[in-house]
Amino acid sequence: MSVNYPLVQARASASLAPRLTAGEELVKFVRTKPLGVVGALIIVAMALLAVFAGTLAPYDPYQGDYALQFARPSAEHWFGTDEFGRDVLSRIMYGARIALFVGFTASLAGCTIGALLGVTSAYAGGKVDLLLERLMDILLAFPLLILALAIASILGPAVQNVVVAIAIPIIPRAARVVRATALSVKENVYVEAVHALGASRVRVVLQHILPNVMAPYIIMVTAQLGSAILTEAALSYLGLGTAEPTPSWGLMLAGSAPSYAEKAPWIAVFPGIAISLGVFGFNLFGDSLRDTLDPKLRRG
């Protein structure tokens, strides 16, 4: 009977490093990253608020009541009312929808386009790489907020335009990170082997390179989520994001809110807390996820 020694050895060494199932990974994450769990809980709470805003919100976020202008926080209006007599709590609940929508779509779109460009750049090399890299350099050298500001001015204030304005500056940042990873993945022997087997270039990229750049991609998406929400708030604050009467957290702090601050500080205080808490949750979660996913940071 012939024994295939290399195979046995490979099996033996493979079993030395236990492969965790998804459930076990989750348990490990919860045990070792309590901050990440806190972040995840904040995200879940925010998502629930956004999904069930229709049922949870005590009032219509668009419907003002001039008799109730600047009402103090009370049992009826927990967070008070604004200059149009609209319920601040209800507007914050609906605002979670805008924040999540803009955050997810902008960071997913920006990172995905960036990742595809990064992989293309790394795999194609040569002139394509040089050209794409210069293009990314140009976008990178362009100050982020001014770029978003200009794009928002071109497209006009609307939620989907804000997404575009925020996504474009993310593209070169994601492309750079993914390109660097793809360059090192490309040099692996197995890529050469797949080539030798006669696989097409598209197949090599899709099946063998893309899966290996997923970790930096996921890290980028989670890292950009929080900052996308923050940029949306900043653009709305500057009057270039979502337009009235859409309930957006940044918009609630814009324009006249600071001038009413003396009379009604709650108008300015609560939306700010909502933005900070939301972005805080995403960053906390993203940070812990990075600690877990990034092979350079794993405990050896």
Add this chain to the structure above:
Amino acid sequence: MRTYLAKRLLLIVPTLLGVASLVFVIMRVIPGDVALLILGGDQAGQIDKAQLAALHRQLGLDQPLLVQFGTWLWGVLRLDFGTSLWTGRPVTEELLIRLPLSLELAILATIISVLLAIPFGLLAGVRQDTWVDYLVRVISIGGLAIPSFWVGILVILFLVIYFGWGPPLEFTPPWVDPWKNFQQMVWPVVTVGYRYAAVTTRMTRSTVLEVLREDYIRTAWAKGLRERAVVVRHALKNAMLPVITLIGTEFAFLIGGLVVTETVFTLNGVGRFVVDAVAHRDYPVVQALVFLIALCFVIVNLLIDLTYAWFDPRIRFQ
């Protein structure tokens, strides 16, 4: 080394040319007419067509776009950024009025961030997953999460309204009246500094984590060195490279990133100037600012790459 430097300098040219073209195109695509805005709004039929055409001619906006672009680019090459369409004064002059404030804000915020970020980031990295690490991370992630315009609103709310304290409105350079300057700049500097300290602390922490897993750190431990020596002499030195990069690029961007802070604190700096210029369609001002920020960014990037070589002898230029 010399060929590397020449190659890098050569690559700057297409990047800057690209930025110049991009900002030119973007500004012209934004709907709205600066001449119409100068004449006081776009109520239909209110404005005399001949007057509008005359103003266009006066501002040079009747020229073909390519000619306008060429004229502007030729001016940039001679460091002449043209005149502001809105105020009629040279752009350079307008910038020089506002630059000291923004520079002071950027420099002080960077100093604060470096002083806080390096020790705390190091501490958090060395003591990963302990309460020190958690505390540093919660505070630094908080710094990233809290929008600066909200901090501005709160500061104004509490100080101005409840304590009756108002910052001086005119910018006073520190060499004229340090106390007045301090009163005006302290809150903006704290706001911006906290944010940048947060960014840099996170970066320091994660690079320290990476470096601590390297083989030579294990060797240093195995030699029987004390923790202090391992961390400070071996880990910190190598962890500093990405941190220096970040500090450099963040500083280059800080000038452009002051947009929101300067708006909320009503500081007459470069950041607010650019927002107003975009709103007024004041093309030469926006073009000049974006070009200068890009130039800063490119130069800082080059300097960083050169510093890398200086700090890390393993990096050889090809």
